[in-house]
Amino acid sequence: MSSMAEILEGKRVLICAGSGGVGKTTTSAAIAAGMAARGKKVAVLTIDPAKRLADSLGLPELGNTERQVDPALFEEAGVEQNGGELWAMMLDPKATFDEVVHQHAPDEETRERILSNRIYQQLSSALAGSQEYMAMEKLYEIWASDRYDLLVLDTPPSQHALDFLDAPQRLLQFIEGKAIKVFMAPTGFAAKVAGRGAGVAFSVLKKITGVDLLQDLAEFFQAFSGMVGGFQERAKKVNELLADPQSMFLIVCGPQGDPVEQAIDFHAKLADRKLPFGGAVVNKVHYADPGNAETVRAALDDALDDDLAERVAANFDDYSALAERDGRSIERLEGDMGADCVIQVPYLDDDVHDLAGLMEVNRYLFATGAAERAEIATSA
């Protein structure tokens, strides 16, 4: 696949999606640093960075605002910035939700009613998708401020990559509160939606849930009802931003099993929704040139003492098996997305935890093609 710099030509928003544990945060930070080194003003939004990486970039605390990574760090790592800037932000979903309520609440009383409601207080932790929605909300807010050439969003960790795309709709459905209208007006809306007997059903329901819960729900949705329009309007704009030709989705995955299947599902979902797909980054790939086992063994025997040669050969057998498995996964991804769309990053010996490490990753991400990447990997 072509270089990350080419892929991002003319792009303003990059969304890095993928299931948990595949190196999404590292990839996002590396791309942001790489573009900053190419003279762009870049901000990366992340929810849960490795502490050592955050520390090393001088981002010690959770703020809900962007902070600039000290240009001196680039200098120390021997990286020219060419006028570029790297900014980073750790997203706080609860604080963002509060901000959104502040923005949309018609008056102070409504605002306080919502912020103090028990249902609301559990929302950001208990409602699936609210983290994802808040990440999009923040992305939109920063994009609208027009302060950056490029925004990189590291999507929140989730079970499944697709959770990110479904989040806004889920949250909207929730706050639109069609469900609660059923309870609150059992003779009106409910009669149409729920069929006859909703009134009786409602009283049966009370037996199971208790009245308090239903009252709290009613209170919450009533307080929220004045803000639904604002939310819908905003969600529409966020969706437009995601679908904009200047935006791009990048799928991050590992070289095996579920993450690969999820990457393929995610790719299909992007196509369904006509969202711009930029490619897939496969992290922790085992590269090996297995060659002829006997020849390798003979050469190792010549070079090393017997016992060590045997252990190196045995290790290489295991390693080659993993490389073969990774190769099959890559083939599968390339078959689905096209060979040009898959960037492989090898399994590096060290954890990435500083700017120099990000730049090491970028040797692969920003290489001009698969051949150059293999070259770097094998000559390392």
Place this chain on the structure above:
Amino acid sequence: MEDLLAKKLVIVTGKGGVGKSTVALAIGAAAARAGKRTIVCEVAAQERLSRVFHHDKVGFREAEMAPNLWTISIDPDESMREYVLLQLKVKAMRDLLFRSKIFTYLAAATPGLRELVTIGKIWELALDERRVKGARPYDLVIVDAPATGHGVGFLQTPRTFANVARVGPIAAQAETLHKFVTDKRKTGVAIVALPEEMPVNETAKLEHDLKEEVGVAVDRIFLNGLYPERFSADDEAEIESEFDDSEGSVRSALRAALSERRRAVAQREQLARLEEITEAPIRTMPFLFEPDLDYEHLLELVEVAA
């Protein structure tokens, strides 16, 4: 593992991609071999467990995969339905509720309710006298907990929900479930971690949060995917001296050996760090070089873990 196997419920938690399913199944296999009627529950409809056994999808039913070893994939909608069925003894009332779809609306409107009924189903599986008609009890229930951003989320659900609902039957049910998941005698909690910096930090944080926010002490940490120490520092020096002039496959082989050595060393540093910053006893589980996990490999893990 004995102490874990003596529990009624073991919750296996940790971030995505660390091998929770594998560890949950390994514990399950160990229990089954010790003669315990064991069920391993999946809660995210991934059907990873059935795949290990090359079995058809199991869905929301208890299926025996190996002698004494059962699995189920717990679906929140099915759990909700079952919960309502068990709550309402009068058939006409149940029919009315389901026909009106009103419960579906409630589930959509109430944050955390789906998660709550999922835990409710786990509780039901662990009861000595099952509520589901004709269902046999288990000696041990193991849960492969969902991976979420916040590790405590799943275990905290009952408490959160009890706070939301305050009074009434659902609140009472949530309180029962909270007592159940925090009952040290019956319920064990295991965290699965990887020997890398971030997972180690997250494990320490999760252990801390479970204790502070949920009131649960972690019984065991499984450090998964530990590389063997195949090469010594002397070996490394010898390999390095040959590396520069090597080429082709031989270079690849030497490179792989150097990577192996460096990762093994880095992993042991992380293991040492984990020991330092966490309280629960740690078990290491070896990295498996087999490309695809099946039950045979799992039994290998059981040997090491038990």
